[in-house]
Amino acid sequence: MTVIRPRHASTLIILRREGETTRVLMGERHGRHAFMPNVTVFPGGAVDPVDHRLSCAFDLPGDSVERLLDRPRGCTARGLALAAIRETFEETGLRIAHRTGRSLRSRNRDWAEFNEGGFEPAVDRLAFVARAITPPGPKRRYDTRFFATTIDAIAGDPDDFSRASGELGDLSWIDVDDVLSRDIRPVTQRGLRFALKWLNMPDPERPERPIPFTYMRNGKRVLDKV
Template sequence: MTGPTTDQSAQKSIDKTAIRDAATVVVLRDRATRPRVLMGQRGAKAAFMPNKFVFPGGAVDTEDATVPLARPLPPLCAARLTEDASTEIAEALAVAAVRELWEETGQILGVPAPWPGTIPSDWLEFAGTGHRPSAEPLQFIFRAITPPGRPRRFDARFFLLDADELASDPDDFHGAADELSHLQWIAVDEIRNYDLPFITEVVLAEVAARATDQTPPDSVPFFRNDDESSLFLRLRGVEMRDD
């Protein structure tokens, strides 16, 4: 009996790529007129989705779970984030969303407030603006796991954010890192002219449906692509009560 070929071994290694929790932020402006979303282009040499136009976002870091939010997620969003997931993940995802938005676009989602204790190294510049991160304006609208066979896999949660909630000038990207280029506000009705990942197109349909409705959706779509099957689920969550 012969062993697996090099290609088969490589494929097996890829299929076992660890799935990392991730947060993505869909910032929306001009909801009542011609809705636009904030996007940028990934580099040609990027390991994940090269050249694609994407929303700001990225993987959760270990340090994210220790960052003190000035204002927490809405209870319903937090409940839905922990459905079919760790009960501790909601706050870390919210922190990651604020951090990735800051790092990749220079935009601030936070409120003026002092930081208690030592400021984590990744947050020194953010804290230097006089703000602490706030998750209160984030609305959880979509979840998707990267299918098997990709060089990197993420369990991505998508948050919708109204640009009016930003504590910064939405047209000022001078503080952005170089991970995304061509940062710009793209009209939703023109966005299909850009090179988009498939999942981004799916999320945009959800965003378009919610552009004029700021109330939480009845449920959140979840594309669950694990190694055994691909499922389409709905996350409803149960809002926790104090009484």
């Protein structure tokens, strides 16, 4: 059997806390997608080479950089985080950004559109919370990094999805208790649980938190740490 090498991917879990309720932004993948059609997911997708080349004024927290660079095989920590921001913008129309007025000088259409009005990706507002590699077998495999952030990292109206590409349908802020009770992919539930742990940790403890790493070995799921 041909072994499919997983492609690097990133996903972003955006949390919205209002009083005693915490919600998360999710949507349903289109039925025409070859990978996980009609599945409710967080925004995200494959890393593009342009994500590694883009220059911006902000960077990830140091603890995230060190953990992301654990066996990355040809990718950069910032590129992984930028992919999560770019894919979120494409799929939802929402910018995780600082308005600096600076030009990104990118020929990439998606990043050029993101930058309209002087917005730069707020990489510094992302936390690396989990990693998972899809099992061998499918035609497509992904080595996915899960990032988390909060609603205040969004530049603009968090309920305005008018610029969304349509890749994700039924975009909405869903109560996390509802998400955890749904019949959705286990890796999605685990990613959300890890993001909630990060959200509820005191700031001084966050750099020391373990980062779960899920993958398959000899047909069994392994939960490691990075």
